Amino acid sequence: xxxxxxxxxSLRRTALSPRASPCIKRIRPVTQVRWxxxxxxxxxxxxxxxxxxxxxxxxxxxxxxxxSEMYPEIQRxxxxxxxxxxxVKYFKDMLGSESAVVESFSKDASEDxxxxxxxxxxxxxxxxxxxLKPATTEEVSRILKYCNDNMLAVVPQGGNTGLVGGSVPVFxxxxxxxQRMDKIRSFDxxxxxxxxxxxxxxxxxxxxxxxxxxxFPLDLGAKGSCQIxxxxxxxxGGLRLLRYGSLHGNVLGIEAVLPDGTVIxxxxxxxxxxxxxxxxxxxxxxxxxxxxxxxISILCPQRSPxxxxxxxxxxxxxxxxxxxxxxxxxxxxxxxxxxMMDGRTQKLLNKATGKKLPLEGEHPFYCLIExxxxxxxxxxxxxxxFLENVMETEIVSDGVVAQDQTQMGELWSCREGVSExxxxxxxxxxxxxxxxxxxxxxxxxxxxxRLTEVGLVGDDDSHPVVDAVGYGHMGDANLHLNVPVRRYxxxxxxxxxxxxxxxxxKKNGSISxxxxxxxxxxxxxGYSRSDTMIKLMKQIKNLYDPNxxxxxxxxx
Amino acid sequence: xxxxRILVPIKRVIDYAVKPxxxxxxxxxxxxxxxxxxxxxxxxxxxxxxxxRERKVPVSEIVAFSAGPPKSxxxxxxxxxxxxxxxxxxxxxxxxxxLEPLGVAKLLKKVVDEQKSNLVILGKQSIDDxxxxxxxxxxxxxxxxxxxxxxxxxxxxETVTVTKEVDGGVETVRxxxxxxxxxxxxxxxxxxxxxxxxxxxxxKPLEKKTLKDYELDAAPRLKTxxxxxxxxxxxxxxxxxxxxxxxxxxxxxxx
Ligand SMILES: Cc1cc2nc3c(=O)[nH]c(=O)nc-3n(C[C@H](O)[C@H](O)[C@H](O)COP(=O)(O)OP(=O)(O)OC[C@H]3O[C@@H](n4cnc5c(N)ncnc54)[C@H](O)[C@@H]3O)c2cc1C
Numbered sequence: 001x002x003x004x005x006x007x008x009x010s011l012r013r014t015a016l017s018p019r020a021s022p023c024i025k026r027i028r029p030v031t032q033v034r035w036x037x038x039x040x041x042x043x044x045x046x047x048x049x050x051x052x053x054x055x056x057x058x059x060x061x062x063x064x065x066x067x068s069e070m071y072p073e074i075q076r077x078x079x080x081x082x083x084x085x086x087x088v089k090y091f092k093d094m095l096g097s098e099s100a101v102v103e104s105f106s107k108d109a110s111e112d113x114x115x116x117x118x119x120x121x122x123x124x125x126x127x128x129x130x131x132l133k134p135a136t137t138e139e140v141s142r143i144l145k146y147c148n149d150n151m152l153a154v155v156p157q158g159g160n161t162g163l164v165g166g167s168v169p170v171f172x173x174x175x176x177x178x179q180r181m182d183k184i185r186s187f188d189x190x191x192x193x194x195x196x197x198x199x200x201x202x203x204x205x206x207x208x209x210x211x212x213x214x215x216f217p218l219d220l221g222a223k224g225s226c227q228i229x230x231x232x233x234x235x236x237g238g239l240r241l242l243r244y245g246s247l248h249g250n251v252l253g254i255e256a257v258l259p260d261g262t263v264i265x266x267x268x269x270x271x272x273x274x275x276x277x278x279x280x281x282x283x284x285x286x287x288x289x290x291x292x293x294x295x296i297s298i299l300c301p302q303r304s305p306x307x308x309x310x311x312x313x314x315x316x317x318x319x320x321x322x323x324x325x326x327x328x329x330x331x332x333x334x335x336x337x338x339x340m341m342d343g344r345t346q347k348l349l350n351k352a353t354g355k356k357l358p359l360e361g362e363h364p365f366y367c368l369i370e371x372x373x374x375x376x377x378x379x380x381x382x383x384x385x386f387l388e389n390v391m392e393t394e395i396v397s398d399g400v401v402a403q404d405q406t407q408m409g410e411l412w413s414c415r416e417g418v419s420e421x422x423x424x425x426x427x428x429x430x431x432x433x434x435x436x437x438x439x440x441x442x443x444x445x446x447x448x449x450r451l452t453e454v455g456l457v458g459d460d461d462s463h464p465v466v467d468a469v470g471y472g473h474m475g476d477a478n479l480h481l482n483v484p485v486r487r488y489x490x491x492x493x494x495x496x497x498x499x500x501x502x503x504x505x506k507k508n509g510s511i512s513x514x515x516x517x518x519x520x521x522x523x524x525x526g527y528s529r530s531d532t533m534i535k536l537m538k539q540i541k542n543l544y545d546p547n548x549x550x551x552x553x554x555x556x
Numbered sequence: 557x558x559x560x561r562i563l564v565p566i567k568r569v570i571d572y573a574v575k576p577x578x579x580x581x582x583x584x585x586x587x588x589x590x591x592x593x594x595x596x597x598x599x600x601x602x603x604x605x606x607x608x609r610e611r612k613v614p615v616s617e618i619v620a621f622s623a624g625p626p627k628s629x630x631x632x633x634x635x636x637x638x639x640x641x642x643x644x645x646x647x648x649x650x651x652x653x654x655l656e657p658l659g660v661a662k663l664l665k666k667v668v669d670e671q672k673s674n675l676v677i678l679g680k681q682s683i684d685d686x687x688x689x690x691x692x693x694x695x696x697x698x699x700x701x702x703x704x705x706x707x708x709x710x711x712x713x714e715t716v717t718v719t720k721e722v723d724g725g726v727e728t729v730r731x732x733x734x735x736x737x738x739x740x741x742x743x744x745x746x747x748x749x750x751x752x753x754x755x756x757x758x759x760k761p762l763e764k765k766t767l768k769d770y771e772l773d774a775a776p777r778l779k780t781x782x783x784x785x786x787x788x789x790x791x792x793x794x795x796x797x798x799x800x801x802x803x804x805x806x807x808x809x810x811x
Contacts, residue, residue, distance in 0.1 A: 097796050097797075098796060098797045099796055099797065305589050305590075305591070306591075307591075310751075312751075358748050359750075380630075387751055387754065387755075388755060391751050391752065391755060396751070398750060398751065398752070399750065399751040400748035400749060400750050400751065401748070401749055401751065401754060402748070403593060403594065403599075403634045403748070403749055404571050404572070404573070404591075404593030404594065404596075405571045405572075405573035405574065405591060405593070406572070406573055406596075407748060409573070
């Protein structure tokens with residue numbers, strides 16, 4: 001068997017590239033960053049591991065404006081020490097190897113440092129002159145202790161795919177990047193518990209687990225670049241939360257380092273453990289503000305051998321809700337994802353990437369559903385019945401079902417490719433919101449009307465806004481309101497904020513469902529949290545990080 | 557002539573995105589609980605047949621055919637959802653002796669005679685055994701012209717013009733019906749099975765048959781001695797810097 005043709009993958013990719021390439025990247029065990037060169041990618045991630053220059057992205061990183069210039073209201077805190085040559089020497093001596101330190105102090109290495117300074121959205125850019133890449137927990141501990149003793153501010157950084165500007169410095173904070181902590185420590189095939197370094201790339205972890213017939217309980221579009229430590233630090237939600245639940249439940253233990261160098265060794269592999277306050281929960285979603293996560297233990301479910309993916313076109317948002325209810329009802333335990341994209345999103349995806357959409361004609365809304373189960377026959381029967389039902393009752397207007405893994409990957413790319421495609425015109429204002437499902441899409445319409453009324457939306461360069469679109473994890477009542485723009489523009493921002501936050505507050509929603517607070521949402525936390533809650537949070541921050549060196553200017 | 561009577565033989569194989577594993581006894585590849593799909597080249601064949609019809613070439617019938625285990629039904633339904641008019645399934649149980657290319661070709665000859673097909677579109681190979689013989693053998697048995705590795709097919713009346721992929725370029729050939737075409741990757745981009753068409757496909761006729769019905773002696777002529785996996789890729793090593801890389805390359809004798 002063996003066979004050159006089974007690995008026609010590559011051949012097929014060249015032959016049918018629009019159809020075959022994204023999915024191959026998705027499904028086959030590859031470790032490269034998923035979006036490398038996959039589209040025209042003006043939003044090419046500023047991957048730290050891209051040595052020197054940022055690959056692929058047409059506009060150089062330099063084009064990203066400094067956060068300090070865009071947001072002059074944020075001032076450098078003078079309590080922090082300015083970095084000196086002596087500090088740099090200390091770190092070089094400590095970390096030894098060349099690849100562990102990037103600095104533009106003794107030489108001009110601004111090119112090398114740029115990818116660590118600017119974020120994935122090309123919205124934020126810091127002035128860091130030093131990047132440290134420790135390889136062990138011990139090194140992290142020594143770095144932090146030294147920084148804490150010397151009042152040097154730091155930014156923990158994983159894959160730098162965060163969407164709220166939390167992973168890059170604002171001023172001259174030292175970047176502590178975890179990419180060299182990339183070892184899988186252990187995996188127990190009976191319990192399904194994985195223990196690994198924080199810097200392991202999500203896709204690498206998942207491919208490792210696939211070999212063992214298990215699955216990482218989180219999946220998201222950035223899987224080829226983001227790190228599991230970064231995922232935990234942001235409490236990322238992603239595409240399968242509906243099925244596997246949140247990291248607050250799946251992460252069983254954490255190893256982390258506090259700013260004073262204390263190593264918290266809480267890498268437990270216990271499903272149940274009611275012995276006191278559950279401190280690790282503070283690090284899940286803590287966004288690097290109280291310590292650096294260096295390792296995690298996480299419960300990984302069995303991988304489902306039977307997976308199906310279908311993609312529908314629907315007449316209205318009402319219909320999308322009906323489809324969701326029908327899916328929950330009829331597919332119940334095998335439903336593993338339910339994603340919604342409005343028609344505008346899909347049109348822009350097509351415009352930005354040239355990707356041919358799976359359905360003929362245009363539909364106002366699209367949904368993608370995935371089922372995962374253990375028995376192909378059982379699942380297929382359920383799915384068939386469901387599909388028949390939603391067609392007959394005209395809940396969906398049209399749809400396709402993937403017949404093989406290649407098509408599954410293709411259909412998924414209609415959802416996963418959205419984030420990147422929307423950056424195509426220059427930038428995106430992103431709002432990641434929890435809202436009651438029934439009201440979810442009204443916000444998108446309201447925002448579009450608002451921007452249109454003041455003349456900011458248009459087809460040519462004189463209008464900053466391309467469109468206002470909505471998509472998201474409908475199964476989790478999580479809307480991504482995105483406003484793709486040709487340039488970041490204060491006028492647009494003024495129309496959007498605090499309008500969007502006020503809207504969400506009125507519905508008792510959350511202004512940050514899964515992306516976190518970072519620098520973007522910090523000023524607005526009050527729209528979703530009471531004064532008492534914020535006070536308690538500040539107490540925790542002060543308790544663990546009394547000097548405030550951890551990821552300053554962000555979070556709360 | 558009343559129109560093309562197209563026969564498209566298709567095969568159920570391990571999904572091409574799945575990495576096959578050899579069983580412990582090293583006699584075969586593990587198939588239990590492994591995702592199976594239509595051989596990708598066969599998807600191209602079905603698609604091309606349907607496109608001929610859509611291009612208003614007179615097509616009176618597209619018949620999808622598969623010999624294989626009961627589950628081959630699924631891919632026949634897919635073929636019908638893509639646009640084939642009906643299906644024929646010769647059930648070969650997993651426990652029965654498996655067909656070899658010559659056996660399949662002989663079987664197909666009988667099907668062609670029975671169905672009065674005048675165009676057979678096959679995949680150039682199936683990705684499980686990679687034999688790439690069936691189309692050619694069938695052409696031999698029928699004594700029909702054949703165009704292999706098609707990347708473009710044009711039909712005008714009785715004349716079929718096929719652009720073939722050959723090493724470093726293309727070759728264009730022409731023949732009169734009836735004929736055999738085998739498909740290559742650049743031929744087209746197979747469509748998705750749409751929901752309405754999946755529903756319709758359920759109602760299209762699917763005939764079940766056995767090898768006996770065709771009075772075929774398809775006893776295997778080959779014996780599989782051993783199946784092994786390719787040697788695993790050796791893990792890479794990371795070097796700290798350029799000097800480290802140079803000394804490593806020297807060590808490996810690459811410099
Ligand atoms: C294309 C795309 C799709 C996405 N889809 C989703 C999605 O579906 N759901 C979702 O929830 N999010 C999504 N995200 C955002 C998501 O938060 C991040 O992709 C991911 O979780 C961050 O991981 P990272 O390693 O890149 O962290 P970074 O971006 O490097 O860091 C994020 C934050 O965590 C901190 N941090 C990082 N590592 C550590 C550590 N080891 N210890 C302490 N703090 C640390 C940083 O300081 C920063 O505040 C998406 C992003 C992209 C670009």
